[in-house]
Amino acid sequence: MSDPILFTRDLWVRVHDPNGGGSPIAVVRGANIELQRGATTCLVGESGSGKTVLMRALLGISGARPGVTAGTAWARPDGSEFPVPLVGPRKRWRGRALPSLRPGWAGYVFQHPSHSLDPLLRVGDQVGASVTIAHSGLTPAAVKRRVLHWLETVHLPNPEAVAQLFPHELSGGMAQRVAIAIALATEPDLLVADEPTTGLDWSVRRDIVDLLGELCRARGMSLLLISHDFQVVEHIADQLYVMFRGELVEDGPRRAFFEPGPGSHPYTRELQARSRALEEGSSPPRLHLAEQPTSSGAGCVYAHRCPWIREPSPERSALGERCRSVRPPDFRPSSDHRVRCIAVGEPT
Amino acid sequence: MTLSSLWTQRHRQDQMGPVSVFGFGVLIGLVGLRIAAMFVDSSPRLGLQDEQLLPAMAGPSWDHLLGTDQLGRDLLLRMVDAVEAFFLPGLFACLVAALIAVPTGAIAGYWEGSKGAAVLRGLLTMISAWPRLVLVVVVVAIFTGSVRDPAAWAEVRLYLLGGLVGLSYIPQLGGAVSERVQHFRREQFVEAARAHGLSDRRILLWHILWANCRHLVLRHTCTLFGAFILVETSLSYLGDYGVPPPRPSWGNILAGVRHSVVHSRSLMASSDSWSPAGLWGGVEQAIQHGGLLGVLAPTIAIAVSIAGVLALAEHYARRDRP
Amino acid sequence: MGTRTRLVGRHIATFGGVVFVSSIVFGALVWWAPGSPQRIDAGAQLDQGFWGWLLSFWLGLIQFDLGPSYRGIPVDQLLVKGAIKSLPLIVLSMILSVGGSLLAVAIMGTRASSSFPLVRTAIHSISLVPVFLLGYLAVVLFAVPPDGVFQALAAIAILAVGDGMLTDIFLGIDDEVDQLLDRDFVHSARLRGVPVGPTLARHLALPLAQIAADKMAYVVGGVLVIEKVLGIQGIGWMGYRAATHHDFLLLLAITVAVTSLVAASQLGVDLVRLATDPRTTPNVSGQEVG
Numbered sequence: 001m002s003d004p005i006l007f008t009r010d011l012w013v014r015v016h017d018p019n020g021g022g023s024p025i026a027v028v029r030g031a032n033i034e035l036q037r038g039a040t041t042c043l044v045g046e047s048g049s050g051k052t053v054l055m056r057a058l059l060g061i062s063g064a065r066p067g068v069t070a071g072t073a074w075a076r077p078d079g080s081e082f083p084v085p086l087v088g089p090r091k092r093w094r095g096r097a098l099p100s101l102r103p104g105w106a107g108y109v110f111q112h113p114s115h116s117l118d119p120l121l122r123v124g125d126q127v128g129a130s131v132t133i134a135h136s137g138l139t140p141a142a143v144k145r146r147v148l149h150w151l152e153t154v155h156l157p158n159p160e161a162v163a164q165l166f167p168h169e170l171s172g173g174m175a176q177r178v179a180i181a182i183a184l185a186t187e188p189d190l191l192v193a194d195e196p197t198t199g200l201d202w203s204v205r206r207d208i209v210d211l212l213g214e215l216c217r218a219r220g221m222s223l224l225l226i227s228h229d230f231q232v233v234e235h236i237a238d239q240l241y242v243m244f245r246g247e248l249v250e251d252g253p254r255r256a257f258f259e260p261g262p263g264s265h266p267y268t269r270e271l272q273a274r275s276r277a278l279e280e281g282s283s284p285p286r287l288h289l290a291e292q293p294t295s296s297g298a299g300c301v302y303a304h305r306c307p308w309i310r311e312p313s314p315e316r317s318a319l320g321e322r323c324r325s326v327r328p329p330d331f332r333p334s335s336d337h338r339v340r341c342i343a344v345g346e347p348t
Numbered sequence: 349m350t351l352s353s354l355w356t357q358r359h360r361q362d363q364m365g366p367v368s369v370f371g372f373g374v375l376i377g378l379v380g381l382r383i384a385a386m387f388v389d390s391s392p393r394l395g396l397q398d399e400q401l402l403p404a405m406a407g408p409s410w411d412h413l414l415g416t417d418q419l420g421r422d423l424l425l426r427m428v429d430a431v432e433a434f435f436l437p438g439l440f441a442c443l444v445a446a447l448i449a450v451p452t453g454a455i456a457g458y459w460e461g462s463k464g465a466a467v468l469r470g471l472l473t474m475i476s477a478w479p480r481l482v483l484v485v486v487v488v489a490i491f492t493g494s495v496r497d498p499a500a501w502a503e504v505r506l507y508l509l510g511g512l513v514g515l516s517y518i519p520q521l522g523g524a525v526s527e528r529v530q531h532f533r534r535e536q537f538v539e540a541a542r543a544h545g546l547s548d549r550r551i552l553l554w555h556i557l558w559a560n561c562r563h564l565v566l567r568h569t570c571t572l573f574g575a576f577i578l579v580e581t582s583l584s585y586l587g588d589y590g591v592p593p594p595r596p597s598w599g600n601i602l603a604g605v606r607h608s609v610v611h612s613r614s615l616m617a618s619s620d621s622w623s624p625a626g627l628w629g630g631v632e633q634a635i636q637h638g639g640l641l642g643v644l645a646p647t648i649a650i651a652v653s654i655a656g657v658l659a660l661a662e663h664y665a666r667r668d669r670p
Numbered sequence: 671m672g673t674r675t676r677l678v679g680r681h682i683a684t685f686g687g688v689v690f691v692s693s694i695v696f697g698a699l700v701w702w703a704p705g706s707p708q709r710i711d712a713g714a715q716l717d718q719g720f721w722g723w724l725l726s727f728w729l730g731l732i733q734f735d736l737g738p739s740y741r742g743i744p745v746d747q748l749l750v751k752g753a754i755k756s757l758p759l760i761v762l763s764m765i766l767s768v769g770g771s772l773l774a775v776a777i778m779g780t781r782a783s784s785s786f787p788l789v790r791t792a793i794h795s796i797s798l799v800p801v802f803l804l805g806y807l808a809v810v811l812f813a814v815p816p817d818g819v820f821q822a823l824a825a826i827a828i829l830a831v832g833d834g835m836l837t838d839i840f841l842g843i844d845d846e847v848d849q850l851l852d853r854d855f856v857h858s859a860r861l862r863g864v865p866v867g868p869t870l871a872r873h874l875a876l877p878l879a880q881i882a883a884d885k886m887a888y889v890v891g892g893v894l895v896i897e898k899v900l901g902i903q904g905i906g907w908m909g910y911r912a913a914t915h916h917d918f919l920l921l922l923a924i925t926v927a928v929t930s931l932v933a934a935s936q937l938g939v940d941l942v943r944l945a946t947d948p949r950t951t952p953n954v955s956g957q958e959v960g
């Protein structure tokens with residue numbers, strides 16, 4: 001069953017302070033992630049948890065500053081394995097992001113469509129650039145035909161006219177569709193969508209997620225959806241990873257998260273409670289931000305916010321000490337479900 | 349960013365980096381020199397009477413740490429005294445720029461789109477098309493050209509210089525302030541503050557200008573001070589429009605030594621002047637003539653002062669990130 | 671298309687307004703300057719009054735016949751003679767500074783302070799030295815000849831570096847490239863394997879022009895100084911001499927010329943932006959798609 005298209009072993013990403021000086025901060029700590037072929041994987045966590053940094057470092061498009069990585073990653077676009085070259089701290093000016101792989105092997109849909117489209121180029125030319133990557137040597141007319149095909153595929157009305165527009169003339173939802181078309185036009189095996197709905201109106205959010213799910217199913221493409229919202233991922237996720245402060249605290253198949261079962265991580269529960277609250281329109285539960293996380297790295301990453309040590313039940317009275325000092329072991333409720341929490345692992 | 353890294357970042361920003369230390373060091377040094385200049389015997393300014401006893405272009409000695417200049421005046425004393433030429437006029441330049449540019453920029457930014465703002469913006473655009481040095485030379489030439497005794501008007505001329513440099517900086521500072529005010533104007537909190545019954549004046553003065561433009565203005569003021577040092581020393585070096593000669597300025601100290609150094613330099617055969625030997629010969633000549641310190645001291649003083657003031661600007665720029 | 675023409679018109683009007691009002695301001699300064707009417711007397715008719723005199727100045731400017739300077743040489747001839755010497759200095763030093771900075775950024779990468787602290791410190795400290803000092807050192811230490819190609823080259827190099835020119839341009843370009851490389855559409859192009867070069871060129875052209883145009887006024891000031899120091903008889907040298915000799919007509923002509931040069935460089939950037947950036951013209955074609 002396991003046929004990953006991209007997987008990592010103990011991947012670390014450290015970021016240098018932009019002002020220089022100081023030791024690098026680890027924003028991703030020892031991530032093991034597996035993206036199955038043709039499946040939809042979701043990476044969930046609040047903003048700042050390192051989700052984006054992880055995927056960008058993997059694809060070699062981490063911005064100017066983040067750098068030093070350790071660990072290994074492999075891509076298996078067609079069954080044979082390629083090591084993914086990890087970005088060093090000072091590597092810039094490289095022509096291509098993933099030199100050993102087919103260009104356009106992976107596509108990326110960014111959070112803000114207004115940033116990911118080149119403002120000086122017409123939409124048609126931008127999609128056309130992707131088309132020529134996938135098929136070199138096409139005549140202009142053939143390129144144009146394919147451009148229109150891709151614009152149609154993402155359900156844009158009147159593709160002929162849209163192709164003539166500049167990005168600033170598009171609405172947010174249209175722009176995100178164009179961005180998806182640009183990513184699709186290289187015919188990638190893997191599509192990464194980084195909070196593709198956050199910058200959009202509520203009314204079009206659902207459409208975009210549905211479109212992504214539909215496209216991937218139809219083309220047998222793998223999809224990685226990054227989101228902070230369980231509600232968004234609920235109806236398309238096959239596999240989920242939950243990230244908090246750079247650590248993957250829980251992962252498992254869909255049923256482990258959306259069906260009643262043996263425990264899930266307290267952070268997962270918090271996120272789910274927030275999504276539910278937002279959906280119902282009530283205000284989400286308040287965060288307890290008073291405590292600073294311990295910087296030593298020992299103990300559970302969630303310990304400073306975990307409700308289970310904040311309001312310990314009688315059975316869990318001794319939990320707090322251990323959570324702060326011992327690194328929680330991985331607990332496996334089932335063979336494909338993993339939770340990194342002491343309390344979940346020790347049913348009372 | 350996680351909370352902890354945000355916290356460490358904030359913490360790091362408030363610390364004094366080497367740049368800030370250098371900037372404040374130079375600032376303290378300049379203030380110290382300015383105070384010292386008040387006590388320095390200013391006889392070199394009055395003419396040459398008793399100074400002529402010293403040998404001209406002498407090398408350093410214990411009595412005269414930096415040696416003497418081409419007329420036998422103590423170089424160190426003149427270097428210290430020269431701080432007077434730019435210190436207060438430079439502050440005057442900052443005052444002029446700040447007093448005009450901050451209100452102008454604030455009005456143009458806050459009531460963006462109104463007729464008045466358009467006129468102010470037009471004025472800023474126009475002033476920005478006047479090259480600073482050209483403006484200064486033209487106006488100073490016109491106003492002080494007919495004055496018979498330049499020394500008597502030196503002080504007035506320096507402040508005129510300060511006013512003009514300040515004026516020429518207005519577009520930069522005004523533009524920066526108006527951009528910042530606009531930025532906050534578009535934020536929600538102005539509407540919120542209005543809804544709470546705060547007056548426009550109070551929002552503008554307190555919540556926008558004081559709370560969010562302070563560092564911006566300080567930063568530009570420091571840059572302007574550096575620009576004034578540049579203009580004053582440049583003009584004093586060129587003669588005519590800067591500090592009139594018996595009175596010292598780092599610029600005219602250099603100009604004074606120039607003649608003897610260039611003279612000794614031109615004694616060398618010009619054919620080998622581009623070879624290393626020729627170069628070294630020039631330097632050697634300069635050392636022998638004692639002119640080297642006369643060249644080095646003002647050069648280093650000018651470069652270090654400007655660098656220090658700009659470092660201070662950088663210090664405020666780092667604090668400024670809104 | 672109509673909106674675009676109107677915007678072009680507005681920019682040109684701004685340019686004209688700047689030059690026009692500047693000439694009034696400087697004209698008034700010259701007219702009421704102590705001792706000036708006697709000097710001007712030689713060339714112009716005093717009985718016209720200020721506005722008449724200014725009008726004849728404008729007419730002269732347009733017809734390129736400003737009459738003689740008080741020394742007898744026609745002002746426009748002097749202007750052309752000076753411009754031939756000064757314009758190459760301005761343009762070439764600009765190109766040198768921008769090109770050098772681009773090269774440095776391309777070689778070292780942006781924000782490379784950690785890897786090349788020495789180079790950056792060197793750029794900063796040389797650039798801190800004022801133009802007049804660099805000129806002085808060039809004369810004293812390097813014995814730059816008083817005429818010829820070497821002198822022009824030295825002047826260009828000094829202008830490109832001194833008065834903080836190189837630092838400002840270098841930091842400006844560094845910042846621009848740094849931000850550009852971190853834009854999502856550049857990442858997107860790199861990931862897809864679309865050549866990044868054309869994208870960078872397209873997006874850098876305008877900021878580079880803007881940085882250069884913003885520096886124009888400073889270079890003109892630098893030209894004044896370096897021409898005086900090295901004795902190059904260009905516009906700046908003439909202007910300085912005109913000021914000391916109270917040749918106010920020449921001075922006014924030079925001031926207006928220089929102001930138009932600076933304003934024209936801004937106008938150029940505005941027009942190029944209008945021509946190349948689709949965002950500057952309001953959305954007209956978008957509505958039919960909706």
Ligand code: SF4
Nearest residue numbers: 300303306323341342
């Ligand atoms: S290990 Fe402890 S602190 Fe961490 S999530 Fe589990 S109970 Fe909470």
